[in-house]
Amino acid sequence: MSAPERDLLSFDHIPDPAAAVARRDAPVATPPTERSLTRSERRSRLVLGLVIALVWVVAFTLRSGLRADLSLMVVGELAIWVATGAGALAIALHPGARGLSLGVRVLAVVLWSVPAIFVASALAWSLDASPFTLTWANARACLGLCTVLGAGPLFLACVLFRRAFAVMAPWRLALLGAVCGLSGSIGCQAHCPIGAASHVLVAHGLPIVIGALIGAAYGALRGRT
Amino acid sequence: MDETELNAAMDRYACGDSAAFALVHRALHPRLSAFLTRMTGSPTLADDLVQETFLRMHRARATFAPGAAVLPWAYAIARNVHFDHTRAARLRRTERLPSDPGAEPVDDAGSDVESAAIAAQAARTVEHVLARIPAAQRDAFVLIRYEGLSVQDAALVLGATPTAVKLRAFRAYEALRAELEDLRGVSGGGASERRASLREEEARDAGGSRAAKKGAAGSAEKRGAP
Secondary structure: OOHHHHHHOOHHHOOOOOHHHHOOOOOOOOOOOOOOOOHHHHHHHHHHHHHHHHHHHHHHHHHHOOOOOOOHHHHHHHHHHHHHHHHHHHHHHOOOOOOOOOOHHHHHHHHHHHHHHHHHHHHHHOOOOOOOOOOHHHHHHHHHHHHHHHHHHHHHHHHHOOOOEOOOHHHHHHHHHHHHHHHHHHHHHHHOOOOOHHHHHHHHOHHHHHHHHHHHHHHHHHHEO | OOHHHHHHHHHHHHOOOOOHHHHHHHHHHHHHHHHHHHHHOOHHHHHHHHHHHHHHHHHOHHHOOOOOOHHHHHHHHHHHHHHHHHHHHOOOOOOOOOOOOOOOOOOOOOOOHHHHHHHHHHHHHHHHHHHHOOHHHHHHHHHHHHOOOOHHHHHHHHOOOHHHHHHHHHHHHHHHHHHHHHHHHHHHOOHHHHHHHHHHHHHHHHOHHHHOOHHHHHHHHHOOOO
Protein backbone atom coordinates (compact mmCIF):
# COMPACT_ATOMS: atom_id res chain seq x y z
CA MET A 1 0.00 0.00 0.00
CA SER A 2 1.41 3.41 -0.94
CA ALA A 3 1.90 6.17 1.63
CA PRO A 4 -1.13 8.23 0.53
CA GLU A 5 -3.42 5.18 0.64
CA ARG A 6 -2.15 4.21 4.09
CA ASP A 7 -2.76 7.71 5.39
CA LEU A 8 -6.21 7.96 3.83
CA LEU A 9 -7.29 5.31 6.30
CA SER A 10 -6.46 7.59 9.21
CA PHE A 11 -8.65 10.51 8.08
CA ASP A 12 -11.15 9.76 10.82
CA HIS A 13 -9.32 11.59 13.57
CA ILE A 14 -9.70 14.95 11.80
CA PRO A 15 -12.62 16.63 13.60
CA ASP A 16 -15.68 17.73 11.66
CA PRO A 17 -16.40 21.47 11.87
CA ALA A 18 -19.97 20.90 10.65
CA ALA A 19 -20.88 17.86 12.76
CA ALA A 20 -23.72 19.68 14.49
CA VAL A 21 -25.14 20.93 11.19
CA ALA A 22 -25.14 17.37 9.84
CA ARG A 23 -27.33 16.25 12.75
CA ARG A 24 -30.00 18.90 12.26
CA ASP A 25 -33.42 17.81 11.06
CA ALA A 26 -34.45 18.95 7.62
CA PRO A 27 -37.12 21.63 7.52
CA VAL A 28 -40.46 20.71 5.98
CA ALA A 29 -40.32 21.39 2.25
CA THR A 30 -42.71 21.44 -0.66
CA PRO A 31 -41.60 20.84 -4.24
CA PRO A 32 -40.68 24.00 -6.16
CA THR A 33 -43.60 25.40 -8.10
CA GLU A 34 -41.39 26.05 -11.13
CA ARG A 35 -42.17 23.74 -14.04
CA SER A 36 -39.42 21.27 -14.90
CA LEU A 37 -39.20 18.45 -17.41
CA THR A 38 -39.78 14.87 -16.35
CA ARG A 39 -37.57 12.07 -17.60
CA SER A 40 -39.99 10.92 -20.32
CA GLU A 41 -40.50 14.48 -21.58
CA ARG A 42 -36.75 14.96 -21.79
CA ARG A 43 -36.32 11.67 -23.63
CA SER A 44 -38.89 12.76 -26.20
CA ARG A 45 -37.06 16.06 -26.66
CA LEU A 46 -33.74 14.29 -27.15
CA VAL A 47 -35.22 11.95 -29.77
CA LEU A 48 -36.84 14.90 -31.54
CA GLY A 49 -33.56 16.81 -31.42
CA LEU A 50 -31.66 13.86 -32.89
CA VAL A 51 -34.18 13.51 -35.70
CA ILE A 52 -34.04 17.24 -36.49
CA ALA A 53 -30.23 17.15 -36.52
CA LEU A 54 -30.20 14.18 -38.90
CA VAL A 55 -32.79 15.78 -41.18
CA TRP A 56 -30.73 19.01 -41.15
CA VAL A 57 -27.53 17.28 -42.26
CA VAL A 58 -29.17 15.00 -44.83
CA ALA A 59 -31.34 17.78 -46.29
CA PHE A 60 -28.45 20.22 -46.69
CA THR A 61 -26.23 17.50 -48.17
CA LEU A 62 -28.88 16.49 -50.72
CA ARG A 63 -29.58 20.13 -51.52
CA SER A 64 -25.86 20.67 -52.20
CA GLY A 65 -25.83 17.51 -54.34
CA LEU A 66 -24.10 14.18 -53.85
CA ARG A 67 -20.73 13.68 -55.47
CA ALA A 68 -20.70 11.90 -58.83
CA ASP A 69 -18.02 9.36 -57.86
CA LEU A 70 -19.87 7.97 -54.82
CA SER A 71 -18.19 4.57 -54.90
CA LEU A 72 -18.31 1.77 -52.37
CA MET A 73 -14.96 2.96 -51.03
CA VAL A 74 -16.32 6.42 -50.28
CA VAL A 75 -19.41 4.92 -48.68
CA GLY A 76 -17.12 2.74 -46.55
CA GLU A 77 -15.21 5.80 -45.38
CA LEU A 78 -18.46 7.59 -44.54
CA ALA A 79 -19.69 4.51 -42.68
CA ILE A 80 -16.57 4.54 -40.49
CA TRP A 81 -17.16 8.20 -39.62
CA VAL A 82 -20.85 7.60 -38.92
CA ALA A 83 -19.92 4.72 -36.60
CA THR A 84 -17.31 6.90 -34.89
CA GLY A 85 -19.84 9.69 -34.38
CA ALA A 86 -22.50 7.32 -33.07
CA GLY A 87 -20.04 5.72 -30.64
CA ALA A 88 -18.78 9.08 -29.39
CA LEU A 89 -22.37 10.30 -28.94
CA ALA A 90 -23.25 7.19 -26.92
CA ILE A 91 -20.18 7.64 -24.71
CA ALA A 92 -20.83 11.36 -24.15
CA LEU A 93 -24.36 10.61 -22.95
CA HIS A 94 -23.57 7.37 -21.09
CA PRO A 95 -24.44 7.72 -17.38
CA GLY A 96 -21.71 5.36 -16.20
CA ALA A 97 -21.98 2.93 -13.31
CA ARG A 98 -23.20 5.48 -10.72
CA GLY A 99 -25.34 7.57 -13.05
CA LEU A 100 -22.99 10.53 -13.33
CA SER A 101 -20.70 9.98 -16.28
CA LEU A 102 -17.97 7.76 -17.59
CA GLY A 103 -14.52 8.54 -16.20
CA VAL A 104 -12.52 11.52 -17.34
CA ARG A 105 -9.90 9.26 -18.94
CA VAL A 106 -12.49 7.51 -21.10
CA LEU A 107 -13.95 10.82 -22.22
CA ALA A 108 -10.49 12.22 -22.99
CA VAL A 109 -9.49 9.16 -25.01
CA VAL A 110 -12.72 9.21 -27.01
CA LEU A 111 -12.45 12.96 -27.57
CA TRP A 112 -9.00 12.50 -29.10
CA SER A 113 -10.12 9.41 -31.02
CA VAL A 114 -12.74 11.27 -33.08
CA PRO A 115 -10.27 13.55 -34.94
CA ALA A 116 -7.65 10.78 -34.91
CA ILE A 117 -9.96 8.34 -36.73
CA PHE A 118 -10.97 11.10 -39.12
CA VAL A 119 -7.34 11.93 -39.94
CA ALA A 120 -6.28 8.28 -40.25
CA SER A 121 -9.10 7.34 -42.59
CA ALA A 122 -8.73 10.55 -44.63
CA LEU A 123 -5.03 9.81 -45.11
CA ALA A 124 -5.67 6.15 -45.95
CA TRP A 125 -8.35 6.96 -48.51
CA SER A 126 -6.34 9.71 -50.17
CA LEU A 127 -3.31 7.58 -51.05
CA ASP A 128 -4.31 7.24 -54.70
CA ALA A 129 -5.77 10.75 -55.00
CA SER A 130 -4.52 12.99 -57.78
CA PRO A 131 -2.12 15.83 -56.82
CA PHE A 132 -3.91 18.85 -55.43
CA THR A 133 -2.82 22.27 -54.21
CA LEU A 134 -4.78 23.54 -51.24
CA THR A 135 -5.81 27.19 -51.53
CA TRP A 136 -8.26 29.35 -49.63
CA ALA A 137 -10.39 29.59 -52.80
CA ASN A 138 -10.94 25.84 -53.11
CA ALA A 139 -11.23 25.23 -49.36
CA ARG A 140 -13.67 28.05 -48.63
CA ALA A 141 -16.76 26.44 -50.16
CA CYS A 142 -16.29 23.12 -48.36
CA LEU A 143 -15.40 24.82 -45.07
CA GLY A 144 -18.58 26.89 -45.36
CA LEU A 145 -20.73 23.86 -46.13
CA CYS A 146 -19.22 21.86 -43.24
CA THR A 147 -19.79 24.76 -40.88
CA VAL A 148 -23.44 25.16 -41.90
CA LEU A 149 -24.01 21.40 -41.67
CA GLY A 150 -22.41 21.14 -38.24
CA ALA A 151 -23.86 24.38 -36.83
CA GLY A 152 -27.45 23.10 -36.80
CA PRO A 153 -26.78 20.02 -34.63
CA LEU A 154 -24.41 22.04 -32.43
CA PHE A 155 -27.08 24.66 -31.79
CA LEU A 156 -29.57 21.92 -30.92
CA ALA A 157 -27.04 20.29 -28.59
CA CYS A 158 -26.47 23.61 -26.80
CA VAL A 159 -30.22 24.01 -26.30
CA LEU A 160 -30.91 20.42 -25.26
CA PHE A 161 -27.91 20.02 -22.95
CA ARG A 162 -27.96 23.41 -21.26
CA ARG A 163 -27.28 22.76 -17.55
CA ALA A 164 -27.76 19.04 -18.20
CA PHE A 165 -24.51 17.57 -16.88
CA ALA A 166 -23.78 17.46 -13.16
CA VAL A 167 -20.17 16.47 -13.78
CA MET A 168 -17.59 16.80 -16.56
CA ALA A 169 -19.79 19.12 -18.61
CA PRO A 170 -16.89 20.64 -20.63
CA TRP A 171 -15.59 17.21 -21.62
CA ARG A 172 -18.99 15.85 -22.54
CA LEU A 173 -20.06 18.91 -24.49
CA ALA A 174 -16.68 19.00 -26.23
CA LEU A 175 -17.37 15.44 -27.33
CA LEU A 176 -20.86 16.39 -28.51
CA GLY A 177 -19.36 19.39 -30.34
CA ALA A 178 -16.84 17.15 -32.06
CA VAL A 179 -19.65 14.81 -33.14
CA CYS A 180 -21.60 17.77 -34.53
CA GLY A 181 -18.51 18.89 -36.44
CA LEU A 182 -18.05 15.35 -37.69
CA SER A 183 -21.64 15.31 -38.97
CA GLY A 184 -20.73 18.36 -41.06
CA SER A 185 -17.62 16.59 -42.32
CA ILE A 186 -19.65 13.52 -43.30
CA GLY A 187 -22.16 15.60 -45.24
CA CYS A 188 -19.40 17.53 -46.98
CA GLN A 189 -17.49 14.37 -47.84
CA ALA A 190 -20.64 12.98 -49.45
CA HIS A 191 -20.83 16.15 -51.55
CA CYS A 192 -17.22 17.02 -52.44
CA PRO A 193 -15.28 14.80 -54.89
CA ILE A 194 -11.83 16.14 -53.98
CA GLY A 195 -10.01 13.32 -52.24
CA ALA A 196 -6.62 14.94 -51.56
CA ALA A 197 -5.54 14.64 -47.94
CA SER A 198 -4.72 18.33 -47.53
CA HIS A 199 -8.18 19.38 -48.71
CA VAL A 200 -10.07 16.77 -46.69
CA LEU A 201 -8.13 17.46 -43.50
CA VAL A 202 -8.42 21.24 -43.64
CA ALA A 203 -11.68 21.96 -45.45
CA HIS A 204 -13.67 18.99 -44.17
CA GLY A 205 -11.92 18.28 -40.86
CA LEU A 206 -11.51 21.69 -39.27
CA PRO A 207 -15.19 21.87 -38.12
CA ILE A 208 -14.54 18.87 -35.83
CA VAL A 209 -11.94 20.86 -33.90
CA ILE A 210 -14.03 24.03 -33.96
CA GLY A 211 -17.09 22.08 -32.75
CA ALA A 212 -15.11 20.51 -29.90
CA LEU A 213 -13.74 23.90 -28.80
CA ILE A 214 -17.16 25.56 -28.89
CA GLY A 215 -18.66 22.61 -27.02
CA ALA A 216 -15.97 22.74 -24.33
CA ALA A 217 -16.42 26.48 -23.85
CA TYR A 218 -20.19 26.16 -23.68
CA GLY A 219 -19.87 23.26 -21.27
CA ALA A 220 -17.67 25.29 -18.96
CA LEU A 221 -20.02 28.28 -19.01
CA ARG A 222 -23.51 26.81 -19.33
CA GLY A 223 -23.23 23.04 -19.29
CA ARG A 224 -23.13 22.33 -15.56
CA THR A 225 -26.34 21.52 -13.71
CA MET B 1 -33.78 6.24 4.93
CA ASP B 2 -31.19 3.97 3.33
CA GLU B 3 -29.52 4.72 0.02
CA THR B 4 -31.65 2.32 -2.02
CA GLU B 5 -34.87 3.94 -0.82
CA LEU B 6 -33.43 7.38 -1.46
CA ASN B 7 -32.41 6.42 -5.00
CA ALA B 8 -35.89 4.99 -5.63
CA ALA B 9 -37.51 8.19 -4.31
CA MET B 10 -35.36 10.35 -6.61
CA ASP B 11 -36.19 8.00 -9.46
CA ARG B 12 -39.91 8.56 -8.85
CA TYR B 13 -39.35 12.31 -8.63
CA ALA B 14 -37.49 12.27 -11.94
CA CYS B 15 -40.48 10.50 -13.47
CA GLY B 16 -42.82 13.27 -12.26
CA ASP B 17 -43.97 12.10 -8.81
CA SER B 18 -43.90 15.39 -6.88
CA ALA B 19 -44.69 13.69 -3.58
CA ALA B 20 -41.26 12.04 -3.65
CA PHE B 21 -39.60 15.45 -3.31
CA ALA B 22 -40.36 15.60 0.42
CA LEU B 23 -38.53 12.28 0.98
CA VAL B 24 -35.54 13.35 -1.07
CA HIS B 25 -35.42 16.72 0.68
CA ARG B 26 -35.65 15.21 4.15
CA ALA B 27 -32.84 12.75 3.46
CA LEU B 28 -30.52 15.12 1.61
CA HIS B 29 -31.00 18.45 3.39
CA PRO B 30 -28.81 17.72 6.48
CA ARG B 31 -26.06 16.21 4.33
CA LEU B 32 -26.00 19.00 1.78
CA SER B 33 -26.22 21.58 4.53
CA ALA B 34 -23.21 20.08 6.31
CA PHE B 35 -21.32 19.67 3.03
CA LEU B 36 -21.82 23.29 2.04
CA THR B 37 -21.03 24.49 5.56
CA ARG B 38 -17.69 22.71 5.31
CA MET B 39 -17.11 24.23 1.90
CA THR B 40 -18.07 27.79 2.82
CA GLY B 41 -17.37 27.88 6.55
CA SER B 42 -20.68 29.67 7.05
CA PRO B 43 -23.99 27.96 7.94
CA THR B 44 -25.94 31.04 6.86
CA LEU B 45 -24.45 31.05 3.39
CA ALA B 46 -24.69 27.25 3.24
CA ASP B 47 -28.47 27.48 3.85
CA ASP B 48 -28.84 29.75 0.82
CA LEU B 49 -26.72 27.45 -1.33
CA VAL B 50 -28.72 24.40 -0.20
CA GLN B 51 -31.91 26.08 -1.43
CA GLU B 52 -30.21 26.80 -4.76
CA THR B 53 -29.01 23.18 -4.93
CA PHE B 54 -32.54 21.82 -4.48
CA LEU B 55 -33.86 24.23 -7.09
CA ARG B 56 -31.23 23.03 -9.57
CA MET B 57 -32.00 19.41 -8.71
CA HIS B 58 -35.65 20.15 -9.45
CA ARG B 59 -34.82 21.78 -12.77
CA ALA B 60 -32.49 18.94 -13.75
CA ARG B 61 -34.50 16.02 -12.33
CA ALA B 62 -35.04 14.64 -15.82
CA THR B 63 -31.29 14.20 -16.23
CA PHE B 64 -31.13 11.85 -13.24
CA ALA B 65 -30.37 8.53 -14.93
CA PRO B 66 -32.51 5.46 -14.16
CA GLY B 67 -30.85 3.36 -11.45
CA ALA B 68 -28.33 6.09 -10.63
CA ALA B 69 -27.08 6.97 -7.14
CA VAL B 70 -28.56 10.21 -5.88
CA LEU B 71 -25.85 11.09 -3.35
CA PRO B 72 -22.94 11.66 -5.77
CA TRP B 73 -25.34 13.45 -8.12
CA ALA B 74 -26.57 15.77 -5.38
CA TYR B 75 -23.03 16.46 -4.15
CA ALA B 76 -21.95 17.24 -7.71
CA ILE B 77 -24.77 19.77 -8.07
CA ALA B 78 -24.02 21.28 -4.66
CA ARG B 79 -20.39 21.63 -5.65
CA ASN B 80 -21.43 23.35 -8.89
CA VAL B 81 -23.61 25.75 -6.89
CA HIS B 82 -20.69 26.53 -4.61
CA PHE B 83 -18.36 26.95 -7.56
CA ASP B 84 -20.75 29.35 -9.30
CA HIS B 85 -21.19 31.29 -6.08
CA THR B 86 -17.47 31.73 -5.51
CA ARG B 87 -16.88 32.61 -9.14
CA ALA B 88 -19.65 35.18 -9.09
CA ALA B 89 -18.46 36.72 -5.87
CA ARG B 90 -14.81 36.53 -6.93
CA LEU B 91 -13.90 35.61 -3.41
CA ARG B 92 -11.38 33.04 -2.37
CA ARG B 93 -12.86 32.84 1.07
CA THR B 94 -16.41 33.45 2.11
CA GLU B 95 -17.05 36.65 3.97
CA ARG B 96 -19.15 36.30 7.07
CA LEU B 97 -21.77 38.59 8.45
CA PRO B 98 -20.90 39.83 11.95
CA SER B 99 -23.87 37.87 13.29
CA ASP B 100 -22.75 34.61 11.64
CA PRO B 101 -20.90 32.52 14.20
CA GLY B 102 -19.31 30.23 11.61
CA ALA B 103 -19.42 26.46 11.57
CA GLU B 104 -20.76 24.93 14.70
CA PRO B 105 -18.27 23.02 16.82
CA VAL B 106 -18.39 19.33 17.53
CA ASP B 107 -21.00 18.10 19.94
CA ASP B 108 -19.70 18.65 23.46
CA ALA B 109 -22.62 17.27 25.47
CA GLY B 110 -21.45 15.28 28.44
CA SER B 111 -17.83 16.40 28.32
CA ASP B 112 -16.04 18.80 30.63
CA VAL B 113 -15.43 22.45 29.83
CA GLU B 114 -11.75 22.05 28.94
CA SER B 115 -12.22 19.22 26.46
CA ALA B 116 -15.20 21.06 24.95
CA ALA B 117 -13.03 24.13 24.45
CA ILE B 118 -10.27 22.03 22.86
CA ALA B 119 -12.78 20.33 20.55
CA ALA B 120 -14.22 23.69 19.54
CA GLN B 121 -10.77 25.06 18.83
CA ALA B 122 -9.85 21.98 16.80
CA ALA B 123 -13.02 22.34 14.75
CA ARG B 124 -12.24 26.02 14.17
CA THR B 125 -8.71 25.14 13.11
CA VAL B 126 -10.04 22.57 10.64
CA GLU B 127 -12.46 25.16 9.29
CA HIS B 128 -9.64 27.70 8.82
CA VAL B 129 -7.37 25.18 7.10
CA LEU B 130 -10.19 24.06 4.80
CA ALA B 131 -10.77 27.68 3.83
CA ARG B 132 -7.06 28.22 3.18
CA ILE B 133 -6.07 25.17 1.12
CA PRO B 134 -6.74 24.99 -2.65
CA ALA B 135 -10.36 24.22 -3.56
CA ALA B 136 -9.43 21.00 -5.36
CA GLN B 137 -7.79 19.61 -2.22
CA ARG B 138 -10.62 20.76 0.03
CA ASP B 139 -13.29 19.22 -2.23
CA ALA B 140 -11.49 15.88 -2.35
CA PHE B 141 -10.93 15.75 1.39
CA VAL B 142 -14.47 16.83 2.34
CA LEU B 143 -16.09 14.33 0.00
CA ILE B 144 -13.99 11.42 1.23
CA ARG B 145 -13.63 12.20 4.93
CA TYR B 146 -16.93 13.84 5.84
CA GLU B 147 -19.38 12.76 3.15
CA GLY B 148 -18.14 9.19 3.11
CA LEU B 149 -17.85 8.91 -0.66
CA SER B 150 -15.52 6.30 -2.12
CA VAL B 151 -12.45 7.55 -3.96
CA GLN B 152 -14.08 6.45 -7.24
CA ASP B 153 -17.30 8.37 -6.54
CA ALA B 154 -15.36 11.43 -5.41
CA ALA B 155 -13.33 11.24 -8.63
CA LEU B 156 -16.55 11.23 -10.66
CA VAL B 157 -17.97 14.16 -8.72
CA LEU B 158 -14.76 16.13 -9.13
CA GLY B 159 -14.16 15.13 -12.74
CA ALA B 160 -10.67 13.83 -12.01
CA THR B 161 -8.91 10.49 -11.90
CA PRO B 162 -9.05 8.45 -8.67
CA THR B 163 -5.27 8.80 -8.28
CA ALA B 164 -5.45 12.58 -8.53
CA VAL B 165 -8.29 12.72 -6.02
CA LYS B 166 -6.40 10.49 -3.58
CA LEU B 167 -3.36 12.75 -3.79
CA ARG B 168 -5.40 15.93 -3.35
CA ALA B 169 -7.15 14.49 -0.29
CA PHE B 170 -3.83 13.38 1.12
CA ARG B 171 -2.33 16.85 0.71
CA ALA B 172 -5.31 18.39 2.47
CA TYR B 173 -4.98 15.81 5.19
CA GLU B 174 -1.30 16.63 5.65
CA ALA B 175 -2.08 20.33 6.01
CA LEU B 176 -4.81 19.56 8.55
CA ARG B 177 -2.68 17.14 10.50
CA ALA B 178 0.17 19.64 10.72
CA GLU B 179 -2.14 22.35 12.04
CA LEU B 180 -3.78 20.03 14.52
CA GLU B 181 -0.41 18.82 15.77
CA ASP B 182 0.64 22.43 16.21
CA LEU B 183 -2.58 23.07 18.11
CA ARG B 184 -1.98 20.08 20.36
CA GLY B 185 1.56 21.30 20.97
CA VAL B 186 0.30 24.75 21.89
CA SER B 187 -2.35 23.40 24.24
CA GLY B 188 0.26 21.07 25.73
CA GLY B 189 2.35 24.17 26.54
CA GLY B 190 5.78 25.38 25.42
CA ALA B 191 5.26 24.77 21.73
CA SER B 192 5.27 28.40 20.71
CA GLU B 193 8.53 28.91 22.58
CA ARG B 194 10.03 25.85 20.88
CA ARG B 195 8.87 27.13 17.51
CA ALA B 196 10.30 30.60 18.20
CA SER B 197 13.67 29.19 19.25
CA LEU B 198 13.77 26.97 16.15
CA ARG B 199 13.11 29.99 13.97
CA GLU B 200 15.81 31.99 15.72
CA GLU B 201 18.33 29.19 15.23
CA GLU B 202 17.37 28.87 11.62
CA ALA B 203 17.67 32.60 11.06
CA ARG B 204 21.12 32.59 12.61
CA ASP B 205 22.23 29.64 10.43
CA ALA B 206 20.75 30.79 7.15
CA GLY B 207 21.24 34.54 7.38
CA GLY B 208 18.81 37.36 6.84
CA SER B 209 17.61 36.53 3.36
CA ARG B 210 16.59 32.98 4.12
CA ALA B 211 15.01 33.92 7.40
CA ALA B 212 11.91 35.01 5.53
CA LYS B 213 11.16 31.38 4.77
CA LYS B 214 11.41 30.34 8.37
CA GLY B 215 7.71 29.60 8.94
CA ALA B 216 7.26 26.69 6.60
CA ALA B 217 10.70 25.19 7.11
CA GLY B 218 10.56 25.59 10.87
CA SER B 219 7.26 23.85 11.24
CA ALA B 220 8.24 21.13 8.77
CA GLU B 221 11.40 20.42 10.78
CA LYS B 222 9.40 20.35 13.95
CA ARG B 223 6.99 17.84 12.40
CA GLY B 224 9.89 15.63 11.41
CA ALA B 225 9.33 16.11 7.68
CA PRO B 226 12.24 15.09 5.41
